[in-house]
Amino acid sequence: MKKAKLNNNNVLLLITIVLFAAMYLAGCIVYAGKGFTRLQTFLNILIGNAGLISVTCGMTCVMLTGGIDISVGSLVALDCMMMAVGVEKMGMGSPVLMVFILIVGVVFGAVQGFCIAYLEIQPFIVTMAGMFFARGMTAVLSTQQISITSDALFTKLAGTKIEFPFGGYVNTKGILQVPYIRVTVVVALLVVLATFFLLNYTRFGRSIYAVGGNQQSAALMGLDVKKTQLKTYILCSFLTSIGGICFCLNTMNGTVGQATGLEMSAISSAVIGGTLLTGGVGNVFGSLFGVLINGTISSLVQTNGKLISSWANIVTAILLCFFILLQAVFAKVKERNK
Amino acid sequence: MENDVVLKMQGICMTFPGVKALDHAGLTLKKGEIRALMGENGAGKSTIIKCLTGVNKFEAGEIYLDGFEGPITNRDTMDAQSKGISTVYQEVNLCPNLSVAENIYIGRAPLTKFRTVDRKQMNARAKKLMEELDLNIDVTANLENYSLALQQMIAIARAIDMDCKVLILDEPTSSLDDREVEKLFQVMLNLKKKGVGIIFVTHFLEQVYAVCDGITVLRNGQLVGEYTVEELPRVQLVAAMMGKDFDDLASIKPEGGEIGKDAPLVIDAKGLSHAGTIKPFDLEIREGEVVGLTGLLGSGRSELARAIYGADRSQTGTLKVKGKEAHIKEPIDAMNLGMGLLPDDRKAEGIIGDLSVRENIILAMQAKLGALHKIPMAKQIELADQFIEMLQIKTASRETMIRQLSGGNQQKVILARWLATNPDFLILDEPTRGIDIGTKTEIQKLVVKLAGEGKSVIFISSEIEEMLRTCNRMAVLRDGAKVGEISGDEMTQEGVMHAIAGGDSNE
Numbered sequence: 103m104k105k106a107k108l109n110n111n112n113v114l115l116l117i118t119i120v121l122f123a124a125m126y127l128a129g130c131i132v133y134a135g136k137g138f139t140r141l142q143t144f145l146n147i148l149i150g151n152a153g154l155i156s157v158t159c160g161m162t163c164v165m166l167t168g169g170i171d172i173s174v175g176s177l178v179a180l181d182c183m184m185m186a187v188g189v190e191k192m193g194m195g196s197p198v199l200m201v202f203i204l205i206v207g208v209v210f211g212a213v214q215g216f217c218i219a220y221l222e223i224q225p226f227i228v229t230m231a232g233m234f235f236a237r238g239m240t241a242v243l244s245t246q247q248i249s250i251t252s253d254a255l256f257t258k259l260a261g262t263k264i265e266f267p268f269g270g271y272v273n274t275k276g277i278l279q280v281p282y283i284r285v286t287v288v289v290a291l292l293v294v295l296a297t298f299f300l301l302n303y304t305r306f307g308r309s310i311y312a313v314g315g316n317q318q319s320a321a322l323m324g325l326d327v328k329k330t331q332l333k334t335y336i337l338c339s340f341l342t343s344i345g346g347i348c349f350c351l352n353t354m355n356g357t358v359g360q361a362t363g364l365e366m367s368a369i370s371s372a373v374i375g376g377t378l379l380t381g382g383v384g385n386v387f388g389s390l391f392g393v394l395i396n397g398t399i400s401s402l403v404q405t406n407g408k409l410i411s412s413w414a415n416i417v418t419a420i421l422l423c424f425f426i427l428l429q430a431v432f433a434k435v436k437e438r439n440k
Numbered sequence: 441m442e443n444d445v446v447l448k449m450q451g452i453c454m455t456f457p458g459v460k461a462l463d464h465a466g467l468t469l470k471k472g473e474i475r476a477l478m479g480e481n482g483a484g485k486s487t488i489i490k491c492l493t494g495v496n497k498f499e500a501g502e503i504y505l506d507g508f509e510g511p512i513t514n515r516d517t518m519d520a521q522s523k524g525i526s527t528v529y530q531e532v533n534l535c536p537n538l539s540v541a542e543n544i545y546i547g548r549a550p551l552t553k554f555r556t557v558d559r560k561q562m563n564a565r566a567k568k569l570m571e572e573l574d575l576n577i578d579v580t581a582n583l584e585n586y587s588l589a590l591q592q593m594i595a596i597a598r599a600i601d602m603d604c605k606v607l608i609l610d611e612p613t614s615s616l617d618d619r620e621v622e623k624l625f626q627v628m629l630n631l632k633k634k635g636v637g638i639i640f641v642t643h644f645l646e647q648v649y650a651v652c653d654g655i656t657v658l659r660n661g662q663l664v665g666e667y668t669v670e671e672l673p674r675v676q677l678v679a680a681m682m683g684k685d686f687d688d689l690a691s692i693k694p695e696g697g698e699i700g701k702d703a704p705l706v707i708d709a710k711g712l713s714h715a716g717t718i719k720p721f722d723l724e725i726r727e728g729e730v731v732g733l734t735g736l737l738g739s740g741r742s743e744l745a746r747a748i749y750g751a752d753r754s755q756t757g758t759l760k761v762k763g764k765e766a767h768i769k770e771p772i773d774a775m776n777l778g779m780g781l782l783p784d785d786r787k788a789e790g791i792i793g794d795l796s797v798r799e800n801i802i803l804a805m806q807a808k809l810g811a812l813h814k815i816p817m818a819k820q821i822e823l824a825d826q827f828i829e830m831l832q833i834k835t836a837s838r839e840t841m842i843r844q845l846s847g848g849n850q851q852k853v854i855l856a857r858w859l860a861t862n863p864d865f866l867i868l869d870e871p872t873r874g875i876d877i878g879t880k881t882e883i884q885k886l887v888v889k890l891a892g893e894g895k896s897v898i899f900i901s902s903e904i905e906e907m908l909r910t911c912n913r914m915a916v917l918r919d920g921a922k923v924g925e926i927s928g929d930e931m932t933q934e935g936v937m938h939a940i941a942g943g944d945s946n947e
Binding site: 302 | 521536538549
């Protein structure tokens with residue numbers, strides 16, 4: 103009666119990847135003279151978005167359950183501020199602070215997750231409260247911009263370049279430029295791999311998909327829906343905190359206005375990467391490419407030099423519409439084939 | 441507890457808002473026994489099962505389970521499963537976005553030595569399990585790629601793969617065709633041999649007598665009695681369920697049989713089709729005529745009806761309604777032409793669970809009038825009461841949320857919704873599926889009565905007998921195409937079966 107066909111979800115991921123490749127290729131052709139073809143340009147996109155990648159992984163998990171977490175941007179700001187205040191004002195060591203930041207993330211996620219799963223409050227409302235709370239706490243810690251300079255280890259981590267043995271070029275001054283990535287990129291990519299593994303090869307991960315697919319069915323199949331939701335929000339805030347540390351390593355300061363709108367970047371990256379807002383469908387690799395697409399757009403606008411940066415937002419908006427439209431079309435096709 | 445008893449429930453009481461759902465109900469199940477749980481809609485069958493599986497919390501009573509000292513309580517479904525009580529629900533409760541194998545094993549997937557899900561082993565086991573059920577399907581494909589019937593079989597596979605002492609099948613056959621039902625019975629008998637106790641909830645009397653050893657009858661939340669099959673012949677079973685003498689169904693056959701050719705055409709479809717679901721077909725329906733659509737599950741019965749109604753837009757052909765060419769783009773156009781459709785999947789397409797009975801009844805009427813012409817409350821109440829009375833909808837009040845009603849009563853509410861719009865032409869897709877025999881008769885009588893008032897009806901049902909009783913004429917479908925019509929003397933059980941099977945010259 104039914105014939106097996108190419109899985110729509112894979113098609114979405116494929117489109118995302120193809121789109122990224124096409125966009126990047128177009129950039130390479132148009133801006134070849136401005137160094138877009140250099141490996142480092144691509145690596146810079148990774149470096150610049152390392153924090154966002156980790157945050158988006160967490161967001162993807164939450165969205166897979168059918169939820170949303172809009173507190174992530176504020177939490178990243180809080181993480182950076184805690185790091186800055188801890189190092190500069192209290193003289194604490196960065197390793198201790200990192201552990202502390204991760205613990206704060208877990209507790210933060212646990213409170214949000216508890217409200218959503220067990221008190222059955224709308225995720226949007228709960229995490230909006232979380233968003234205001236985290237941003238508020240950031241301001242309570244300090245309203246000043248604090249640069250992180252006095253922690254040797256942290257500065258070293260931020261400054262470390264992991265160099266590639268190939269792909270270098272000689273710049274105009276005749277010095278060999280070797281392509282490199284930062285520690286944060288390694289962390290972010292490890293987070294992607296770990297999340298992929300968690301989602302696909304653990305019972306918890308599969309429960310996330312089941313809850314997002316059909317919550318009632320998941321419960322009737324004997325899955326603990328509430329516990330799964332709680333754990334997912336904890337996971338999201340935890341990954342956000344890892345992202346927060348990466349973000350801090352990039353910016354090396356804490357300020358109230360930091361990472362404003364990061365939650366929206368994370369959501370849009372996940373959607374462009376093929377995650378359904380209704381839950382149950384999505385993949386962290388898609389989300390990674392979602393971040394890369396967003397990063398490429400910004401990079402293209404920057405490379406152009408003449409365009410104002412708002413053009414990046416406009417292109418993202420168009421892409422978002424395109425992907426949501428695409429998902430709707432697929433849903434329609436699926437319905438019709440039933 | 442006696443030696444061979446695996447499950448004993450006694451004195452179970454439970455109240456829903458305004459309704460005493462269970463009043464000292466009970467059930468006893470022996471090892472290796474298949475026990476039918478029978479009762480009309482609202483008798484408490486689903487409720488008692490939900491009490492057993494931990495979905496509902498009951499107020500009084502005890503549950504004893506083999507291997508456990510004293511009464512047990514199940515916190516939730518997982519808890520019940522871990523004690524050996526597995527359930528397959530009437531509506532498929534699986535996740536469409538996961539693979540078949542995962543749907544079978546989720547929550548208890550085999551793990552590798554690194555505590556990760558062992559997909560290879562899981563798929564292999566699922567494959568083997570499906571093969572035991574004679575189903576050769578790709579277990580790695582997502583569930584949503586398969587038909588409802590297959591999904592049901594997968595749900596059963598999930599339940600039987602768990603080491604269960606008690607297997608509950610809550611109307612598992614309502615979406616299966618005969619061949620699949622036969623397969624299910626084989627599986628049930630195999631499990632019985634292994635000593636599993638099976639509680640089988642069904643509305644098909646034939647199935648009870650085909651496969652069950654015992655029958656437990658509930659009525660109005662109370663235990664009527666527990667019998668062996670031999671003790672309780674059909675007529676007495678029906679009497680026990682209804683609490684009154686059985687009104688012979690055969691007596692409702694409409695008089696006159698065929699409608700004369702002079703009656704005006706209400707529907708005149710020529711060459712309508714919908715890609716992928718139904719091939720081009722012609723269909724004429726006259727005023728006051730009940731036309732049955734018959735065929736196996738998935739033969740295109742519903743799809744034909746949906747093409748006429750515009751729920752699936754037809755890409756070819758023409759449709760004349762009352763002699764005038766109609767261009768139906770979406771259901772509201774059909775409604776304005778005086779059509780009504782009662783969909784077969786009432787959970788997904790019919791009821792709006794969080795609205796009250798009254799609101800569900802006036803829904804279609806309000807949609808037809810448009811949102812600006814709000815029906816006055818007094819009128820709404822009058823209409824709601826009228827239909828609750830007329831269709832004998834069992835509800836605590838007209839303001840009760842519809843999801844608290846039993847399946848059959850929900851079906852009646854949807855029927856009331858369409859009757860309220862006073863349609864000239866009604867499509868009833870499985871209006872009696874999953875509802876009890878008493879209500880079935882009422883609905884059948886209602887259909888005949890509506891036809892008598894000059895309304896035309898398309899009646900779709902999997903039960904041939906029911907169709908023979910209510911229809912003037914039947915269209916036969918096979919593999920997504922209309923292959924013939926039967927009327928007059930051919931309208932017998934054998935005639936219809938023959939036509940469906942495709943061995944005759946009607947093509």
